[in-house]
Amino acid sequence: MKSSEIRKAFLDYFESKNHHIVPSAPMVVKDDPSLMFTNAGMNQFKDIFLGNTRSKYDRVADSQKCLRVSGKHNDLDEVGHDTYHHTMFEMLGNWSFGDYFKKEAIGFAWELLTDVLAINPENLYVTVFEGDEKDNLTPDNEAYDHWKKILPEERILYGNKKDNFWEMGDTGPCGPCSEIHVDLRSDEEKKKTPGRSLINQDHPEVIEIWNLVFIEFNRMGDGKLKNLPAKHVDTGMGFERLCMVLQGKRSNYDTDVFQPIIAEITGLAAVQYGEKKETDIAMRVVADHVRAVVFAIADGQLPSNTGAGYVIRRILRRAIRYGYTFLRFDEPFMNKLLPVLVDQMGEAYPELKAQHQLTGKVITEEEIAFLRTLSQGIRLFEQYIKEHPENKVIEGKFAFELFDTYGFPIDLTQLMASEKGWTIDMEGFRKGLEQQKERSRKAAKVDTEDWVLVQKSEKELEFTGYEELSSETKILRYRKVKAKKKSYYEIILEKTPFYAKSGGQVGDKGLLKNRDEEIRVIDTKKENNQTVHITEKMFSNPFAPVRAIVDQNKRKQTANNHSATHLLHAALRHVLGKHVEQKGSLVEPNRLRFDFAHFSKLTDEDIQKIEKLVNAKIRENIPVGEQRDLSLEEAQKLGAMALFGEKYGEQVRVISFNRDFSVELCGGTHVSATGDIGFFKIVSESAVAAGIRRVEAVTGEQAEYIVREQEKNLADLKELLRNPKDLIQGARKLLEENAELQKELKQLKQEKVNSLEKELLSKIRKIGEINFIAEKVDIDMADAKDLAFRLVKKTNDLFLLLGIANQAKANLSLMISESLVKSKGLHANNIIREISKEIKGGGGGQPHFATAGGKEPGGIGRAFEKAEQMLISVT
RNA sequence: GGGGAAUUAGCUCAGCUGGCUAGAGCACUUGAUUUGCAUUCAAGAGGUCAUCGGUUCGACUCCGAUAUUCUCCA
Known part of the structure; x- marks a missing residue:
């Protein structure tokens, strides 16, 4: 069975069991501070488990692209050295939100594996939770009894809390889980050692393939467990591993998920897979990492030097380094693997196809930059050897400096040292790294106190900010957060006019008032679908009703800029072409910034045309068209473009300025008609990365201010030059005169020195x-x-x-x-x-x-x- | 968010503990050579040493701030 058929078989099976098939969420997570990447299938349903939102469907299944670079079995440094760990992988999963529970989940899993996918049941083992005294939990006999009916008891094992009790975090939904393991060893091996004894023992051929989680508790802040009103099922099955099992391979890399890429690598490197341990590792590293990087970039996450982008850069660099050292690639090669990958996965993940060109550019650019870093490191290394010829040991401090400051990988330093017969003081290196980590931990330490529950609400949280800028509401809960330098409060209101930072638009500022006090809201952000108000103080009486008042002026300017951003986007597509696509956006009260895919620098004429078109649309005073509660399909029919890497809910909102000019999916706040914007002016155009340009612009008052400033400068300049007819000519003349005078002065001085000399x-x-x-x-x-x-x-x-x-x-x-x-x-x-x-x-x-x-x-x-x-x- | 570093000619970079009238290679201009693949030789042009401030008799060099970029950690 081909991998694409396996994926399809999984989805088809659950569709036949009345599951709604949802698309994979983006790999990059945007509104959850505890998570940078989607690392499990359940991530996109977290809000449902937490009770923040309700699902439209009771039963859901999908194939989710995930990225893991750290965790129990996924240290980035390990990937490639074995045959089954990955950074990017696909997770197949099915969910029940308050619908079916253990019995059906177990039945589905078994039927799919043994019946549809025809895995020999004899080779399957399952585990169930053994219970835990500390949490006062009894063994999961319910799951045990269901399993007992379908496979012999000798293949059912009890597992401990570590393996068989799943928790989302320190607090939150959790519950026992039941894993399905498969024994792939030869009959001979099986006779020697019973499979039973190898479960969860890290045996490469006795492996877990599916984890069924039964969510029935909520872990509270005090560590106690509370029963959830509704029980859920959350399952996850590693796709690559499943392919390995079904294709009778011993390594994930031997399946058709990876083989086409590896074949391409062997072609480029002129080395066969299986020839040598080192080159095999390098090929696995490259094959794995190219997938991770390409998917991330296609999802809109460009390599950068902070946060999620930095993780992507690290993965990319690790691949380049392995290619450089072991496969002798000393010029960009990763982009050559791209066509194979797009060809292979583009059907299931159309974003790969759509972003093909851009991805290639970005990767190549990164490769060139890193090869430069490497050669700089090599230079420093050789200089060090020259300066300390008798040492024979590289100081840990220097090795760390190379790594920390110049980004030179430590294992490459080791390799180069051993080639020269030198060693490295790894102890010293580790010490430096440890200190670095310690410093960072200290600086990043944020103490979050428990939420203080103030009042309960039966209603869902409500955003009133589209209609009004001031709302009567009440505080539901708040907590104090202490960061290194400052401490602040986070407040959740029942309903709020405050817009939380999202879609590039910054969070609102304003005031919260009750009868006796008023406190300032310094920022508003979104966390797990809740609007969090950040304040410096807290009311002495949190129970009193409060009035939430948004800073009207700032909001108005922000709305100007946001609407102008839409007009700019549309104008760019008109003037430059349809390939222009939003890659990032920032909307603040006093300016806007817009990043988009485009291959070359904008000319002055381009900029003029764009400004002209946007200003024309402003003067047309087009009323805003707003439609809420559309389905994504309906919105797309209207011509709204869904962006790759954005997560859209079931209901989307469409903002349009003339149906045939600008139609966008957007949750932000806008002007009522474009005339409000007043005036639009681009202030800068620059490059952000390969194939991506950035335009910064201002509107309304701010634009007026900038024009006035320039006008004033010009007037001042004119006056300084005594109002010449032609300012440019006047300035040029002045400069020429100045140069002439300088020359003369130099000459005079020269003469003086000459005569002095004599x-x-x-x-x-x-x-x-x-x-x-x-x-x-x-x-x-x-x-x-x-x-x-x-x-x-x-x-x-x-x-x-x-x-x-x-x-x-x-x-x-x-x-x-x-x-x-x-x-x-x-x-x-x-x-x-x-x-x-x-x-x-x-x-x-x-x-x-x-x-x-x-x-x-x-x-x-x-x-x-x-x-x-x-x-x-x-x- | 925190630590480390970089910014010197068009490009890639030297410039050690403050003082050598700021250098090299490539590219450029001019002249000669007339060349089997980066032809050679000679001469020349090109620099507010990122910006601002401080210490000093003296700052590319030391200190502080700002900007941009890189890098590691979280």
Whole structure:
């Protein structure tokens, strides 16, 4: 069975059991601070389990793309070394939200595996929860009894809390789970050791394939368990692993999920898979990582140096490094694997096809950048070896610096060191890393107190901000959060006009008022579908009704910018072409920023055309078209474009300005008609990454302000230039004149130095065979230096001392011919230190040239005498 | 969010503990050479050493702030 058929068989089976098949959620998670990537099938249903939202369907199944880079069995550093761990993988799952429970879940799983997918039941084992005294939980006999009916009891095992009790986090929904394991060993092996004894023992051929979680409890803040009103089922089956089982392979990488990519790699590297341990590992690393990176980029997550983007960059770099070291790829190669991957997965995940070109560009760019990092590291490494030739051990501190500051991988340092017969002080390296981690932990530490429940509400949380900017409401719960420098409160209201940061639009600011007090809301954000108000203070009486008032002015400006963003998006597509697609957006009260896919820099004409079109639409004063509660399909029929990497609910909202101009899916706040925006002005255009451009713009008052500023600058400039007819011409003339004057000045100075040169030459006195000059001159220090260097070239055995006096300051310059430095042991540095005492100052320099400064110009003469005395004593 | 680093000629980079009139390679201009694949040789142009402030007789170098970029950790 091909992998695509397996995926389809799974989905078809559950569809036949009345499950609604939902698309995979994006791999990148946006509104959950505890999670960067989707790491399990249940992530997109978290809100349902938490009770924040209700599901439209009781039964759901999907194939979810997931990414794991850390966790029990998924350390990024391990991927590739074995044959079954991955960063990106697909998780097949079926769910029941308050519908069926253990009996049906077990029945479905068994029927699908043994009947539809024809796995030999003899090879299957299951585990059930053994209970836990501390939590006062009895063994899960209910699950046991259901299993007993379908397979012999000797293949049912009890498992402990670690393996068989699933929890979402420290608090929240949880429950016992039941795992299905498969024994893939040969009959001979099976006879030797019973499969039963190898369950959950990390045996590579006795593995878990499906986990059925029965969610029935809620873990409270105090650690106690409470029964949930509705029970849920949450299951997850690793797709790649299932393919391995069904295709009779011993490694996930041998299945048709990975083989086409590996075949491509072997072609490029001219190395066969299975030839050598090291190159095999490298190929697995590359094959795994290219999938992760491509899916992430297609979901809109570009590599960057913070957060989720940084994780993607790390994965990409790890692949490049393995390719570089073991497969001898020393120029970009990852993008060459892209067509195979798109070809293979593009059917199930259309975003890969749509984002093909962009993905290739971004990856190539990253590869080039990293190869540069590598060569810089190699240079530093070699320099270090050269500077410490006798060490034979690389200090941990240096190895850490290479890694920490220059991003040079430690194992590459190790490899290069061993090639030269050196070793690395890994202890020291680890110490550095540990300190780094400690620092970060300290800085990132956030103490979150438990939620304080104030009042209960029967209603769902409500957002009133589309209609009004001030609402009468009550506090449901709040908590105090202590971060490193500041502490603040998070407040949840029953209904709120405050817009929480999302879709690029920043969160509202404003006030919460009750009869006696008012507190400021400094930000509003969304967490697990709830609007969280951030405040610096808390009411002394949280039970009183409050009025929530949004800062009207800021909101209005934000709305201007948001609507302008839509017009900009549409205008970009009109002017540049339909390939333009939103890649990111930021909408603040005083500006807007819009990132989009486009291959080249915008010309000035492009920008003008775009501004012109947007402003024309503003003047048309198009009323906003708003439609709520549409299905995604209905919205798309209207022409709204769904973005890859965005998660849309069952109901979407569409904002349009003229049906045939701008139609977008959007939850943000907008103007009532485009005329409100007033005026639109682009202030900058730049690149963010390969194939992605950024436009920043302002609207309304802010745009007016910027234009006024520029106008003022221009007026000031005109006045400065005495109102020339042609400003540009005037400025150019001024610059030319200035250059001319500079030249003349230089020449005059030159002449002065020339005449001084002659004058000084005529003043040479002989002290022994030394040509001695000590004179006051009226030039600046730089010219004095120049003069000294010119004289020393022309005169042998010169001892030149120049004194400069201006106002309250005195300067000395001393130049001595190299020959005198050598033969007489004269040292300008020492001499100037001595004689500068006479001008109440200090100085220094090199043996042949030194300078000094002081605050007594009257002492210059004495300094000259002193120098002469010193010379006489030498000769 | 925290730590470390970088910013010097069009490009890639040297410039050690403050003082060598800021250098190299490539690219560029000019002249010669007339070349089996980066032809060679010579001369030259090109720099507010990221920006602002401070310490100092003196700052590319030290200190502080800002901006941009890189990098590691969370």
